[in-house]
Amino acid sequence: MKVLGIVLAVVLVSGAGVAAYAAIDITTSFSEGAVPLEGQSAVPPDIGAIEGGVNLFLAGTDACEPEYAEIFGDRCTGPDAGGELNDVNMLVHISDAPRRVTVISFPRDLMIPIPSCTREDGSVTSEMSKQPINSAFDVGGLACVVKTVSALSGQNIPFAAKVTWGGVIEITNAVGPVEVCLASGIRDKYTGIDWPAGNREVVGVDALQFLRTRHGVGDGSDLGRIANQQQYMSRLARKLVSGDVLGNPATLYKLATTAVDNVTPSQSLTNPLTLAQIALAVKDVPFDEIVFVQFPVADDPADPNKVVPNQRLAEQLWAALEANKPLVLTGEAGSNGGVVVDPNAPVVTPSPSVTPAPGETAAPVDEAIELDSGISGSTAAEATCSNGNLRGNG
Numbered sequence: 001m002k003v004l005g006i007v008l009a010v011v012l013v014s015g016a017g018v019a020a021y022a023a024i025d026i027t028t029s030f031s032e033g034a035v036p037l038e039g040q041s042a043v044p045p046d047i048g049a050i051e052g053g054v055n056l057f058l059a060g061t062d063a064c065e066p067e068y069a070e071i072f073g074d075r076c077t078g079p080d081a082g083g084e085l086n087d088v089n090m091l092v093h094i095s096d097a098p099r100r101v102t103v104i105s106f107p108r109d110l111m112i113p114i115p116s117c118t119r120e121d122g123s124v125t126s127e128m129s130k131q132p133i134n135s136a137f138d139v140g141g142l143a144c145v146v147k148t149v150s151a152l153s154g155q156n157i158p159f160a161a162k163v164t165w166g167g168v169i170e171i172t173n174a175v176g177p178v179e180v181c182l183a184s185g186i187r188d189k190y191t192g193i194d195w196p197a198g199n200r201e202v203v204g205v206d207a208l209q210f211l212r213t214r215h216g217v218g219d220g221s222d223l224g225r226i227a228n229q230q231q232y233m234s235r236l237a238r239k240l241v242s243g244d245v246l247g248n249p250a251t252l253y254k255l256a257t258t259a260v261d262n263v264t265p266s267q268s269l270t271n272p273l274t275l276a277q278i279a280l281a282v283k284d285v286p287f288d289e290i291v292f293v294q295f296p297v298a299d300d301p302a303d304p305n306k307v308v309p310n311q312r313l314a315e316q317l318w319a320a321l322e323a324n325k326p327l328v329l330t331g332e333a334g335s336n337g338g339v340v341v342d343p344n345a346p347v348v349t350p351s352p353s354v355t356p357a358p359g360e361t362a363a364p365v366d367e368a369i370e371l372d373s374g375i376s377g378s379t380a381a382e383a384t385c386s387n388g389n390l391r392g393n394g
Contacts, residue, residue: 034267035142038118040150040158050277053096053324056269057146057160060088060168061137068166071205073190086137086145086162088211088229091153094282095324098366100289101282102321103233105226106149107297108134109306115151117144132306137162142264152309154318159274160266167262168208174258176251177201178236180210181383183340185390188216197388207232217386218337223294223307227334228386230292230378237290237380286381291327293317293377294335313374320369331373333384342383 063084064076075081089106114128117140125140136145146160163171172178178201185196191209193216202210211229218224268274296313300306320327333341371377378384 034265034270035120035160035162037158037160037266037268038143038147040146040268041156050094050274050281051096053321054094054159054278054281055155055157056092056094056278057149057157058088058090058092059086059137059142059145059160059162061086061162061164063164063166065164065166068169072165083138084164085134087134089133089145089149091149091155091157093155093321094278095321098324099282099285100324100326101285101291102327103230103290103292104153104295104317105230105292106133106152106295107222107226107307108132109222110295110297111300111303111306111308112148112152114139114144114148117141117147119144142266146266158266159269159278161269162264163262165208165212168211169204170258170262171255172202172207173204174251174255175203175236175239177203178207178232178239180232180235181342181385182388183342183385184388186213186216186386186388187390188213190215195388197390202232216389217339218334220389221336223297224334224336224338224387226294227336227338227376227384230294230334231339231384231386233292234290234378234380234382234384237287288379288381289326290380291329291377292379293327293329293371293375296372296375310374313372316372317375320371323369325366326368328368328370329375329377329379330370331376333376333378333382334387335376337387339378339384340387342385 061084062072062075064072064081069076069081085108087108089108091104091106093102093104094100095102110133111130112133114125114131114136116127117125117136119125119140120143125144128139131139133145133148136148140147142160142162146157149155150157179199180202181199182195182197185194187194188209191213193209193213211232212225213228214220214222214225217228296310296317297307298310300308333339
């Protein structure tokens with residue numbers, strides 16, 4: 001989940017020198033264990049910003065690593081402790097000029113086809129017509145998750161990375177505290193959270209448990225949890241561009257080196273020049289053009305605890321990304337009551353248009369695309385608060 005933050009840390013840094021130094025210094029260890037992707041077109045390296053639109057897939061998995069297993073109780077002591085599921089799935093779409101960033105989160109209980117995949121040992125899995133998306137990693141690893149999402153979305157995905165629960169703990173420690181907002185208190189016995197309403201700084205284990213909590217927010221579903229995770233990512237993005245992170249080369253370098261030890265990348269993402277290209281592509285994207293949305297779903301008629309793609313709304317979302325216009329979210333900030341808009345947050349005005357120099361013609365203003373209200377989400381410029389289950393009690 002924090003890979004997005006790592007990319008932002010590198011790409012938003014003012015001055016490429018520190019980022020380039022860090023990238024080159026850590027490349028060797030970052031390449032160890034890198035995963036080849038299957039069926040995705042490669043992006044050739046260049047010395048400038050990456051050309052065209054590009055997609056980066058981020059998976060968060062629930063691996064029970066020995067040094068962290070005791071934190072997770074029953075999940076890491078029962079018969080399923082040896083398994084590993086991709087419970088967090090995010091597609092980061094970076095558009096062509098003008099640059100925009102859209103992060104699409106896919107619910108873990110989304111029932112979709114899983115294609116035949118080639119495992120790292122060379123064996124080939126069977127195609128499956130309908131399985132939860134979070135089973136794809138267990139079936140065929142990171143490459144299989146990417147292939148599955150690529151087939152679902154019709155998007156070419158040349159870059160990918162995976163981070164475990166333990167990796168989230170270490171990376172959030174390197175980032176430092178992120179202040180989140182709780183509109184009402186959260187109590188969740190599964191993650192150990194028992195927090196009152198108000199603003200709260202989270203880091204390390206607390207940050208992970210905040211990102212994991214499902215029973216503590218909204219209606220207790222994974223859809224509500226996604227909205228809560230998007231609140232954290234939005235506030236993380238704002239922290240990263242503050243002087244505390246990007247203005248501090250030591251902190252930035254610590255973040256980069258910690259990421260190397262806790263992230264498994266695709267082979268395509270190990271080239272420091274590629275990281276620099278992505279950095280150049282998104283370093284100037286304003287917060288209101290960084291949009292977090294939930295992949296649109298409908299209830300699964302065959303299982304009330306699962307969801308299936310809402311094909312009509314999904315087609316609208318992919319078409320909007322293809323058009324590369326500003327996105328206007330008309331739906332709720334988060335589905336299933338996971339978050340509410342912070343009533344105390346200052347109003348953020350849209351990015352100003354660039355005033356042309358004397359003799360120049362003003363660039364045309366892109367007409368925005370209004371997404372259907374069935375597509376929930378928010379931008380990094382908006383402030384949301386967790387809608388905890390202790391409503392009215394603090």
